[in-house]
Amino acid sequence: MRLRSIRSRVLAFQLALTLSAMFCVGLLGYLMILRHINADQQIMIQNYADSAAERIDNYFIQNKALMERISASREFQDYKRTFKELLVLKLFFGVTDTFPLLAYINTEGLEEVKVIRNKVSEHEYRDHSTDLFYQESLRKTNSVIITPVAPSTELGEPAVRLMLSRYAYFGAEPLGTLESAIPVSMMGNLFKGKIGSTGVAGIVDKDGRIVYYPRKERIMTPLSGEGKEAARLIADCSRLQDGFVRAHLMGVDSFIAYIPLKEVEWSVVVMLPAEEFLAAGGNFKKAAGGIFLLMTLLTILVSLRTTRHITGSLTQLVEAVSAIGQGNFSSKVKISSQDEIGDLSVAYNDMVENLHKTLVSRDEMMKMKNAAEEANRAKSRFLSNVSHEIRTPLHAIM
DSSP, rough: OOOOHHHHHHHHHHHHHHHHHHHHHOOOHHHHHHHHHHHHHHHHHHHHHHHHHHHHHHHHHHHHHHHHHHHHHHHHHHHHOOOOOHHHHHHHHHHTTTTEEEEEEEESEEEHHHHHOOOOOOOOOOBBBTTTHHHHHHSSSSEEOOOOEETTTTTTTTOOOEEEEEEOOSSSSSSEEEEEEEEGGGGGGGGGGHHHHHOEEEEETTTTTEEEOOOGGGGTBOOOEEEEEHHHHHHHHHOOOOEEEEEEEETTTEEEEEEESSOOOOOEEEEEHHHHHHHHHHHHHHHHHHHHHHHHHHHHHHHHHHHHHHHHHHHHHHHHHHHTTTTTTTOOOOOOOHHHHHHHHHHHHHHHHHHHHHHHHHHHHHHHHHHHHHHHHHHHHHHHHHHHHHHHHHHOOO
16 A cells, blocks of 8 residues: 555654564563573472472481381380380380381291381281391391382371381391381372462382372372373483473373482472463463553554654645745744754745745835836826927917
């Protein structure tokens, strides 16, 4: 479409220039801020995973230390010799908040004292002599070993067991094995705060099984996902490596941070659904769109005001020139600015004034000319009359 008026051309030029600049600067700023927002979201997820991993590691460190204190107590070490069961039960009852299940296993691998949830066990005492983890505990004397999560009939839910085979510090005399069990539901207390509004956190062992998850039906099931990133995440957890990916995990497209623990061969996995992760950028996009629209309207208003100033002065000049063309030499324009348009208006008014003076001088000269011609004609008539009067008597005499 061809723009015929100066006003439309100026308006179009200003809008095109301003909107182009706004778009380029706005797009660059939007991309930078969006990147910053996404980086903040990623840092938030990773920090949550780091904090949770640190709390879980500290939890197992404290539990190991407690196991060592119990096994080093006089009540525990004397039981093999004195069989004072009440002293051991009293010792166990004092820590049932930490260990819902505690058992003393004799040197032959048979349970002799067991407390479950602050009560003396009514379950059949087990024989651990063929238990691989019991045998490993005998090999790693005076050290706490942590077994993989497995269903516990005594606790009624999956649990992780801790074992410590105590030997006398002087000599190789075995004193017995202390066993404790911690239900995985207690792991939930170690995840503090929220991950956004819809984020979740869990624990996965090196075999890819879910050790802890808010939805209990997921516990002890394989961690599942779709795509290369999910496969990479599962492989990294098996190798006890950390990372951050976007993957389709457990049926949800999520941004995921995962970090291995130091005290046990598990990994903390923190997931924030992509919908919420990207929502912050979407909200900023809406805000940026609103700002862009507001700036566009402001640009239009400023452009209209500017073009009105330019075209208004030019319109006055056009009207004044038309008036001169119709013979009105007193038409002047109002000087409303000190810019080039104002200079043009001043020059026009000076021109009109000079033209008016020139025309006035021409009229006066024409009047003077007409008066001189009239005087000359009067003189001619006078001389003609005088000549006639003189010639008449002379003819009579002759």
